Amino acid sequence: MIAGRRSRCIRQGEGRGIYVQRVPAQLLDLSSESMISTTAGAAITSWNLAATTLYGWHPQEALGQPLPDLLGPYPEGAISELRGRGLWQGRVERRRRDGTTTTVHVRLASCTDAEDAWMEVSTPVDPAHPAEVALAASEYRYRNLFGAVAASFWEMDFSGVGALLRSLREQGVTDIAGHLRVTPALVRQMMRATRIVDTNDRSIEMFGPGTKRDLITTPLDRYWPETSTGDFLESVLSAIGGKPRHVAETRMRALDGREFDALFTVSFLPGTVGNGTLLVGFTDITDRVQATRQRDEASMRRKMLLDVPTIAVSELAAPDTRALFTRLRAEGVTDMHAYIDRHPELVDQLAANLRFTAVNEAAVRLYGARSADELIGRSLTGLMQPGCEVLRRSIEGSYVREPVFQAEVRMFRLDGTPFDTLFCRVSNPDPTSPEVLVAQIDISEQVKARDEIERMRQQASHASRIALLGQLSASIVHEISQPVTAIAMHAAAAERLAKAPEPQLEKLGKITGQIGQNALRVGEIIQRIRALAANREIPMVPLSLADVVAETRLLLRQELGEQGVLVTMTRDADLPQVCGDRIQLQQLLANLMVNAIQAMDAVPFGERRIDLTLRSRDGMVSAEVADSGPGLAADFRTDPFQSFRTTKANGLGIGLTICRSIAEAHGGKMEVRDRTEGTGAAFTLILPAVGSAD
Structure with a gap:
């Protein structure tokens, strides 16, 4: 239906489409337009005098004849639209009794009391008339644009809204806008009073799932969530205020309850506000709204990070790096690690390309700069070691779009002073952006403390x-x-x-x-x-834990013999190698066996025994030293690795602590427990087998 045109049919049945009531046959002859009724487009049941004038057949000749055989069929799609909306209109080429043809404008509707009864009203069209030519062209352009455009368009009858507004004025309401803003229920009533006349195919995609009939027959307020009531009201107020159009972002709801963001556009043609049909457009802008929200959130997070006084935050741009990555991907490079192996100079080239674009005060202090201006525009050259391994790993992660990279690295201040930092690189989620965010924490003191602890551990081990x-x-x-x-x-x-x-x-x-x-x-x-x-320090190499146990047993042969300790050994047939330092592992096992010997001082000769058990399971190799002593004391069981606690007169109290340190340095662990069978304690060294996954 074109805006401004009104059907002469008698309309009934809001919410079910547009239908026409049956009219007595004698009244049809009073019309100057051809009026023909049929049974669902087939047999002709009424034929007025204007139809005889237009087509030439008299009523007695036409009644009972199939309309398609007499005048010609309706165009393709007309019947489906009639059944979906209750109304169809368009131009049809019709046959006359004398064998000539004529072009007529047909309005076809269903009767309210019998949907299988159709009524058509036809008027002749002179295709040569300039006004008809212009109208045909206009309708053609409109219909093509209406159906083909990528946005959702609704043709809507707002006459019900006009009636409600007139009712408010009759009730003496002068401030219409103020009254509607405090009466949202009335706005929802206006929605229900607005009828959808037609929609394009894009509307089905946007507001579906369903058919065009489903869209048209659904009350309008179903499409507007409660939170969007004010947006609909503003469009009504724009119409009242005489504005030519209203454009706003709003939230809409589809038939399945799904909500989405839309750009809502309505044009108010002269004489249509509250009186005719309006064309309303909806464009799905969910992606744009989400992208804008994410951008704003990222900008806010960036600002918050730059304001953190204890974390050095820098923003670096590398436009050439982005272009390089694009070129390499186009060339089929998938393994950046192998590519850098062939082109090691790339790391320093990219370091020179990375330049500071923004820094916070913590970053200024970290790099020893006098102000942010001293860093802005500067590259990472000289601030990182040449061929920096950490930068290389960060580059490799960026190439495969790894969003976050973190590692410890030694860097240099502007005056060349080295410092250790926890370096965290966060890539921009926008693949077109050349910027990355870097957060750094100065861990120089922690690294010094860690090195000192390691030095003390080595001294204690010695x-x-x-x-x-x-x-x-x-x-x-x-x-x-x-x-x-x-x-x-x-x-x-x-x-x-x-x-x-x-x-x-x-x-x-x-x-x-x-x-x-x-x-x-x-x-x-x-x-x-x-x-x-x-x-x-001795380099760690693959070795047999069984050989280490045998060597330790040989080392303690004299001690075992003098104390009358019987040693048994049980091992799996297939025992994989472990990676370690033979001397340190001998020290660990010797400590455990000496502790076991001393724990059995009160055990009578002949009952003193040490059971050595070597097992392999789930990629781990274990060596258990179990004695036949009294077992673990309660306080010892609570914290077996507490330093400087000993029951020996000349003991240091660090034996088990050193054992645990050696085990952890080998990627393993120590376990301490009472024996499950008989009395005594069991100390177990567990190490990863060579070739097992980390």
């Missing part, structure tokens, strides 16, 4: 090893005395053989060979003791 050597002195003497005694005996025998009148050279050679083997054994023992006593 002290523990020296104490262990004192405890193992008897075993050490025994270990060395055996090969030394053997060397002395073999040397004496060799001397006698050498002084014999006829030296037995073959036997002498065997004796000297045994002397050499025992000398090598002494050297190995001394080397092991020196390594245990040395305070130096």
Whole structure:
């Protein structure tokens, strides 16, 4: 329906479409327009005199004839629109009785008391008349624009709103705007009084799911959430105020209850406000509203971060980096790590491209600048080490669109002074933006404290090893005395053989060979003791934990024998290697076994035993040292690794603490518990197997 045109049909049934009541046949002859009724577009049931004048057939010739056979069919889509809306209008090419054709403007409607009864009203059209040509062109452009445009358009009858406004004036309401603003229920009534006449296909996509009939027959207030009542009211007030149009953002609701943001546009043509139909447009702007909201939130967060006095926040721009990434992706580069391996100079090039665009006061202090102006526009060159590994990892993360990167890095102030910082890079969620946000916390003091703790840990570990050597002195003497005694005996025998009148050279050679083997054994023992006593870091290598246990057991052989301790060993057949420092692991296991020996002082000889158990499970290798002593004391069980607590007269109280430190340095842990079977305590070292996942 074109704005301003009114059907002459008698309208009834608000909310169900537009229908026409049956009219007595004798009254149809009073009309100057052709009026024909049919049974659902088929058999003709009435034919007035104007139809005879227009088409040539007399009523007795036309009645009962199928209308499509007599005059020609309706255009494609006319019947579906009639059934959906109750009304269709358009131009139709019709046959006359004399065989000629004529173009008529048809308005077709359903009767209210029988939807299978249709009434059409036709008027002839002279296609050559200039006014008709202009009107046809206008209607063609309008209908094409109405149906094809990407926005949702509704043709709406606001006459009900006009009636309500007139009623308010008759009641003496002078301040219409003020009255409506405090009476939202009346505004909702205005919505229900507004009828949707037509919609385009985009409306079904935006306000569906459903059909055009569903959209048209749904009361208007269903589409406007309560929170948007004021937006609808403002459009009404714009019409009352004589404005030519009203444009505003609002919140709309679809048939399925889904809400979305829309740009609401309505044009008020002269003579249509409260009296005719208006064209209303809706454009879905949900994405734009969300993007704007996210941008505003990001801007607010950025401002809040820049105002934080304790965190150095910098904004850096790298437009060339963005262009480089785009080019590399177009060239098919997916592995930035491999690409930088081939082009290591890229890290320093990108450092030179990253330039400060905004900094807060904390960043000014962090870099030792006099003011923000001294940093703005400066690149990261000179502030990071050349080929900085942390910057490289950040670049690799940015390339794969990793939103956040965090690492510790050593940087330099403007005067060249180094400092340690926790570096956090946050990329802009907008892929077209070249800016990144960097937050930094000066952790120089924490790093110094951490290094000092590590130095003290190494010293404590060294002290523990020296104490262990004192405890193992008897075993050490025994270990060395055996090969030394053997060397002395073999040397004496060799001397006698050498002084014999006829030296037995073959036997002498065997004796000297045994002397050499025992000398090598002494050297190995001394080397092991020196390594245990040395305070130096030893590279971690793959090794067999079973071999380390066997070597530790051999080291304590004398101590175990003197204390009458029986040692048993149980192990899995397939025991993977672990990565570690052989000497440190020997120290750990020796500590556990010495503690076990001393814990069994009160246990009678013959009942003293240490059970060594080696297991492999879920990528971990464990070595358990279990004794047959009295078990763990209650306070010890609560905190077994408390430092400087000992029951030994000459103990340091740091043995188990050192054991735990060694275990954690190897990526493992220590577990302490009472034995599940019998009395005694069990201490377990658990280490990751070589090749297991982190």
